[in-house]
Amino acid sequence: MLLRLPTSVSEAQECLAEGAVPIGGATLLWATWQRDGFPEVAMSLREVPEANVLERTTVGGAVVLHRIDDRVPDALRLAAAQVGTGAVRRSATVGGNLVGSTLRCLLPAAIVLDARATVLEADGIRETDLSEVVAKRPVLLGLRWREPVASAFFKLAAEAGGPPPLVVAAAVHTGDGGNRRLRVAVRDGYDVLSGSATCTPDTAQTLHALRGTELIDLSSAAWDVVRSKVAALLA
Incomplete structure (x- = not known):
């Protein structure tokens, strides 16, 4: 297998045009390739500057998870810190997690940040939304979002090899009129559900409005976790 390491977006485009297979951190691909055979040409974005940006409102698709720190909102920082083991986080990338993984541990955090994908x-x-990233699995150059007022991320403990643990991400944003909007995303099994509601002085009222969104399909046990974590964020 020939690994191409383009150093610019234009070089990366040429690699794609020539049929190179994007690999991200390759943490999820190696076993598959060993079983099914390696591609003739692969491509990594790790030398492309635009794919390695790490700032308060943007992160590149080639950024490895262990690099994600308090320069980004808490929801994304905490999500990255709880992916796999330390060894995995030193290799796995943002793009690989969102595009190549079935668990997509970073997706709930990206949703509540209202992120757009390049x-x-x-x-x-081109820029697109997260639903297209999940459905079509393009090469992710980066994410960009609006900085929230506050955000949080919670992941239930789970045994290795067992079912995916419940994940809850939440963020509060300030709207154009000055009102605040709560966004919540939950990974329950392999499904990710999300909803939003206007923040009111009455936390119970805000949660009631949130329950009436797509999150109405959550089990009672999952909703209890959401209610607890969201109430703590709003407080």
């Missing part, structure tokens, strides 16, 4: 294609780059 994706790389053979004929250029």
Whole structure:
């Protein structure tokens, strides 16, 4: 297998046009390749500057998870810190987690940050939403979001090899009119549900409005966790 390491977006586009397979951190691909065979040409974005940005409102797709620190909102920082083991976090990338993983541990955090994705294609780059990233699995160049007032992330403990643990991410944003909006995303099993509600002085009222969104499909046990974590954030 030939590994291409482009140093610019234009070089990366050329690699894609030539059929190179994007690999991210390859933590999820190696076993599959060993079983099914390696591609002739693979490509990593680890030398492309735009894919390695790490700032308060943006992160590159090639950023490895252990690099994600308090420069980003708490929801994303805590989500990255709880992916796999330390060895995995030193190799796994943002793009690999969101595009290549079935668990997508970073997805709830990205949803509550209202993130938009920049994706790389053979004929250029463009911005899209997270639903397309999940459905079409493009090459993720980076994410950009609005800085929240506050955010949080919670992941239930789980045994290795067992079912995916419940994940809850939440963020509060200030709208154009000055009102505040709560966004919540929950990974329950392999499904990710989300909802939003206007923040009111009455936390119970805010939670009641949130329960009436897509999150109404959560089990009672999962909703109890959501209610507890969201109430703590709003407090």
